[in-house]
Amino acid sequence: MNKCTTLLLTTAILLARPAAAQISIDRVEPQSGEVSFADSIRRQQVERDAFSLAKYRAERAAIRKERNYLEISASVQGTLTSFNDPWIEVSGGDNSIAAIGTFFLDHIFTKDKFSIETKASAKFGYNRIKAVPEGEEGEVGI
Numbered sequence: 404m405n406k407c408t409t410l411l412l413t414t415a416i417l418l419a420r421p422a423a424a425q426i427s428i429d430r431v432e433p434q435s436g437e438v439s440f441a442d443s444i445r446r447q448q449v450e451r452d453a454f455s456l457a458k459y460r461a462e463r464a465a466i467r468k469e470r471n472y473l474e475i476s477a478s479v480q481g482t483l484t485s486f487n488d489p490w491i492e493v494s495g496g497d498n499s500i501a502a503i504g505t506f507f508l509d510h511i512f513t514k515d516k517f518s519i520e521t522k523a524s525a526k527f528g529y530n531r532i533k534a535v536p537e538g539e540e541g542e543v544g545i
Contacts, residue, residue, distance in 0.1 A: 471511070499530065499531060500529075503529075
């Protein structure tokens with residue numbers, strides 16, 4: 404029974420959601436006595452043209468995002484054709500596998516009336532067919 408209780412308690416703690424509570428105090432008794440305030444802060448004039456590195460970086464990031472357009476895509480497509488031996492003997496056909504992988508990149512940089520567009524595209528294909536070359540015996544993958 405003790406192991407079961409420990410397991411249930413551990414599960415309840417792990418699955419528990421965050422909880423919040425607010426506690427209010429109904430009655431507060433003010434303390435009697437003289438209160439005095441002392442201004443111990445030294446006042447100093449501060450220039451308003453302070454350089455903020457965070458603001459500068461945010462502005463530059465916004466400009467980069469506004470000037471640049473980036474599109475990247477990649478895909479893989481494959482096919483497999485498989486015939487059993489009786490079908491090949493009667494109707495013919497070859498067992499084959501084919502795969503094509505593509506990659507595409509498009510980047511456009513724009514500043515005022517100036518624009519540069521960079522595109523890259525790549526494809527790779529693989530095709531394997533079992534065949535019997537002329538004058539040879541046995542199947543060979545081509």
